[in-house]
Amino acid sequence: MGNCHNQHLLFLFLLGAPALALAQKLPCQKSTFVGLESDPIYTFNWTTDNVEICDNGALCQETVLMIRAGRTNTAVLATKGCSSEGTPAITFIQHSPPPGIVTISYNNYCEDPLCNNREDVYEIWPAAELEGPATLHCPTCVALGTCLNAPSLPCPNDTNRCYQGKLQVTGGGINSPLEIKGCTAITGCRIMSGIFTIGPLWVKETCPFKSLTPRKVESGAMWLPTSDWRLELPLLLLLPLLVH
Structure with a gap:
């Protein structure tokens, strides 16, 4: 009688195993975006209706890298989806803060259904700084690919040199080159501040000799x-x- 009862419990356990495994598959928002925005605070919409089901043990992630030089357009590279790496955490980095060239990144790893649901960058993107009287002018542009036009623009206060470099951003469904020129107070080829892994993104920075x-x-x-x-x-x- 006892053996029969144990076999019945084992059958119920095995019957519930597939449902338990299915419950562990996390749904996450899924999207990629690469583009130029005039003012990301107001123009960049990070919402999506696309959803993917992750493998067991995976997390949801949302990651954005944004770069601005002066009053040019802002490069926005953003990805949402599943990730087999990372731990639940939010990371915000100002790689090169104002004034001049601004580079920031935001990454969120989370473990609840559809938790990678940030809709905008209002809280993480700084407003453009005002330009004062300037003695320094630099070629200025941000482009996906290569700058076709880089006008010489006045630099904001507290910048003291011109920067020219390229980034190659890969991962998270993104594979995009960028060229950046503009004013900065940062020495050398370091607008990424030496940090080249941002969530699923990997960034390579190169500057001309x-x-x-x-x-x-x-x-x-x-x-x-x-x-x-x-x-x-x-x-x-x-x-x-x-x-x-």
């Missing part, structure tokens, strides 16, 4: 600007040898 043109600093020493800040210290150490 600059000629070694010495210039004097206040101490009277010579500084050799390079496209890679990691080269500056070895070059400074070599200067006494070059002088003698």
Whole structure:
């Protein structure tokens, strides 16, 4: 009698196993967007009706990377969907804050049904800064692909150099090159601040090689600007040898 009862419980357990496995498959919003927005706070709509069912153990994710140079359009690269990696958390990074070129990223990993449901970027995208009297002008553009036109525009206060570089963004259903030119206070090829993994996105930053043109600093020493800040210290150490 006891064996029969145990077999009946085992049958009920096995009958419920498929339903339990199905319940573990998380539904997530699914979308990708790559484009230029005049003002993402008001023009970028991150809502979607598309849904995908994730594999067991996967999370929902939503990730956006946004880049602006001056008063040009803003590049927006956004993805939503399932992710087999990550832990539940929200990450917001200002890679290059205002003034000048602004680069921010936002990523949300979550584990509830359709939890990757942010509709806009109102709370995470800064308003454009006002331009003051400027002595520095830089070629300025943000483009998907290559800049076809980069007018020389006045720089905002507290910027002191021109930046020119390219990004290659891949992952999350996105594979897009970008070119960025504009004013900045950041030294070297670092508008991503050395952080190249953003949720499912991977970003490669490259800048053209600059000629070694010495210039004097206040101490009277010579500084050799390079496209890679990691080269500056070895070059400074070599200067006494070059002088003698």
